[in-house]
Amino acid sequence: MDTMVLVMAVVLAVLAWSVYQVRVKRKFGLHKRTQVALAVGLLISVGLFEVDVRFNGWEERASGVAGGRPSGLVWTALGIQLVFAVFAVVLWPVVIVRAARELGSPPLPGAHSVWHRRWAPLAAIGMALAGATSWVFYWLAFAA
Template identity: 35%
Template sequence: MEYGFLGYRSTFMLDFVVSALILIVPLLLFSLYSVKIKRNFALHKKLQILLGAVLLVAVAAFEVDVQIMHGGWENIVNQRETPLTPEQFNYVRNVLYVHLVFAVTTPLFWAATLFLALRRIPNPPAPCAHSSLHKKLGWISTIDITLTSLTGLYWYYTAFVSSV
């Protein structure tokens, strides 16, 4: 089994996505700062489109790596230097299920937020009738991606770093 670049027996793509999960929340906060404080709507739009595109590509590559190249997350986790007991494995699986609730809903909320914004917000971007709904969807998306990040990082920790 290979080692990811973070030094654990995971995969390059798992480590890449974990790194992305660490970076996404500060970048998202910067995007929110740019629109809420600086009122730079154009920068916010560019950052959100960029973050959405990068996450879409990263998640697609990650799924290909985990599902096709390695036959599923179980095969990767089972290559740990210290094997998990059945109870520990069940715990890791349950943590993954919690993570997946957020990981599945995040792209749906983000896509809806982006799609509606691109259709309803003027170009160049400025406050408009859609702004109220956009703010609500944006905050839901922000909370969802933050929970995706936190639960994903915790899953990686339980699956590869800790002795659970």
């Protein structure tokens, strides 16, 4: 759990830096490479995290448990986090794959750019909300 909190902080910082590179400095190739690296890194991290949770659980490690079980507030925070996480996990790869197919190599603005400028910010917002809500869940379950 601790590692994923740090991973999400790094992912969001690099994501913001990558968006800055493409929007302000117009470094399309750097943005593409960064997004692909983030996606692969996050996929590996989340995969390892899921294996850990499946084998070791989290409920018995949660603090603030009542009767050996996490509180309703913890479960609510987890549910909200999962909504944003699933949204980001579904949309972010779609944005990346479509951009890789449509924007060429090296990537340059084109007909697909309109779609990308509409959906990529939503994917980034989804990722930011997944990160923020994961920190809330972490705090409620393990730190409060």
